[in-house]
Amino acid sequence: MTGKKALSDLALFGGKPLFSQVKSIGQLAQPNQARFFALARKCFAERRLSNNGPMVQLLERRLADFHRVPHCIAYANAGLALIALIQSIAAGRAGSVVIPTFTYAGLPHIVRWAGQEPLFCDVDRDTHTLTAETASAAMAADTIMLLGVHQANSPCPIDELEELCRARGITLLFDSVHGLGATYAGTPIGGFGRAEVFSLHATKLLNGFEGGYITTHDENLADLLRRKRNFGFTGESSVDTLGMNAKLNELHAASALAALDDLPALIERNRSRIEAYRESFAEIPGISWIPYATANKTNHEFPLLQIAPDWPLARDTLVSILRAEGALARPYYAPPLHLQDNPSHAPLPVAEALSGQIVQMPAGESLSRDDIDTLAALVDFAYIHAESISSALAADGTSR
Numbered sequence: 001m002t003g004k005k006a007l008s009d010l011a012l013f014g015g016k017p018l019f020s021q022v023k024s025i026g027q028l029a030q031p032n033q034a035r036f037f038a039l040a041r042k043c044f045a046e047r048r049l050s051n052n053g054p055m056v057q058l059l060e061r062r063l064a065d066f067h068r069v070p071h072c073i074a075y076a077n078a079g080l081a082l083i084a085l086i087q088s089i090a091a092g093r094a095g096s097v098v099i100p101t102f103t104y105a106g107l108p109h110i111v112r113w114a115g116q117e118p119l120f121c122d123v124d125r126d127t128h129t130l131t132a133e134t135a136s137a138a139m140a141a142d143t144i145m146l147l148g149v150h151q152a153n154s155p156c157p158i159d160e161l162e163e164l165c166r167a168r169g170i171t172l173l174f175d176s177v178h179g180l181g182a183t184y185a186g187t188p189i190g191g192f193g194r195a196e197v198f199s200l201h202a203t204k205l206l207n208g209f210e211g212g213y214i215t216t217h218d219e220n221l222a223d224l225l226r227r228k229r230n231f232g233f234t235g236e237s238s239v240d241t242l243g244m245n246a247k248l249n250e251l252h253a254a255s256a257l258a259a260l261d262d263l264p265a266l267i268e269r270n271r272s273r274i275e276a277y278r279e280s281f282a283e284i285p286g287i288s289w290i291p292y293a294t295a296n297k298t299n300h301e302f303p304l305l306q307i308a309p310d311w312p313l314a315r316d317t318l319v320s321i322l323r324a325e326g327a328l329a330r331p332y333y334a335p336p337l338h339l340q341d342n343p344s345h346a347p348l349p350v351a352e353a354l355s356g357q358i359v360q361m362p363a364g365e366s367l368s369r370d371d372i373d374t375l376a377a378l379v380d381f382a383y384i385h386a387e388s389i390s391s392a393l394a395a396d397g398t399s400r
């Protein structure tokens with residue numbers, strides 16, 4: 001299947017890579033092109049390309065319905081949406097925000113851009129999300145907010161987080177970038193906490209090229225966030241809040257609109273791809289797949305391969321082998337954020353253990369069943385030849 005017979009056939013050792021076009025970990029879902037170009041032509045015909053035009057307004061209505069909330073506020077991306085949201089809730093106070101350590105590496109910067117200090121907490125071994133117990137252990141006297149991050153394999157334990165935040169008098173927010181299409185106790189993710197934030201980046205489930213949005217039940221907060229994304233303008237020349245230019249443009253909104261109806265089918269294809277991974281890799285010893293929660297609906301965004309502690313190659317060596325072949329696998333959330341931020345941070349043992357074990361495998365629409373079989377044959381080859389791979393790397397003297 002791989003055509004790899006000798007060690008020198010591995011791209012890591014100079015062989016020809018298996019994939020001439022790289023295999024991404026992103027969704028790279030194509031919005032329906034006929035629908036997109038029809039909407040784009042409308043934008044040009046009406047000369048409305050930005051500034052809260054009809055496409056953005058329609059997208060906001062459709063997404064509010066989808067998430068069953070009264071308010072959706074589109075932003076240029078999820079990062080700016082999170083900054084504006086955290087800054088709005090802080091309302092001039094400089095304090096701290098508790099975030100999980102096992103998540104997207106950009107999150108601490110987002111918190112700091114919003115004028116707050118991130119405090120890192122550990123996560124649950126199975127769901128990989130923070131819990132009331134791990135979050136409360138990280139809280140300080142100046143903590144203003146808890147920012148839960150839903151994982152692709154499981155939403156946060158929302159009930160216990162709501163109870164904790166109520167008891168502490170702090171605000172609960174969610175980064176729901178990996179929770180799109182998921183549910184919690186039968187209710188779509190999007191309506192929990194004070195507000196939730198989603199991304200429309202091309203690698204995510206709903207492709208607006210770039211983009212993001214906030215969902216909330218809170219009308220005053222929604223109004224404030226609309227002003228903040230447009231320099232804080234209240235009229236043509238007056239401002240009443242610290243704002244920025246974080247508007248979503250019309251063409252990006254059109255792309256997300258053209259993709260929205262296909263979301264359930266995309267999630268179903270993600271589920272099948274993970275099933276295909278399980279089947280293809282079934283005979284390789286020491287490989288398992290991070291299970292997706294069954295009590296709640298999830299989006300199956302990431303195939304997450306876990307190698308046994310006694311697997312004959314280190315996780316990072318396996319990642320190097322895959323990447324050299326053009327399969328852009330990644331160590332999953334490694335190193336954890338608290339250690340990136342401060343190498344002498346107190347241990348957060350669950351996240352530290354998880355961050356050494358999991359490979360985020362290629363995913364999404366550019367990945368065929370044949371590609372998955374090819375990846376399985378490659379990992380099998382690496383397993384069988386582990387000893388000689390390790391010796392060749394040691395002789396080479398490079399750590400790859």
Ligand SMILES: Cc1ncc(COP(=O)(O)O)c(C=O)c1O
Pocket residue numbers: 077078079080103104106149175177178198199200201211212
């Ligand atoms: C958990 C999480 N939050 C926020 C972001 C930022 O999203 P955007 O690229 O839309 O700014 C990402 C991006 O990957 C993410 O994974």
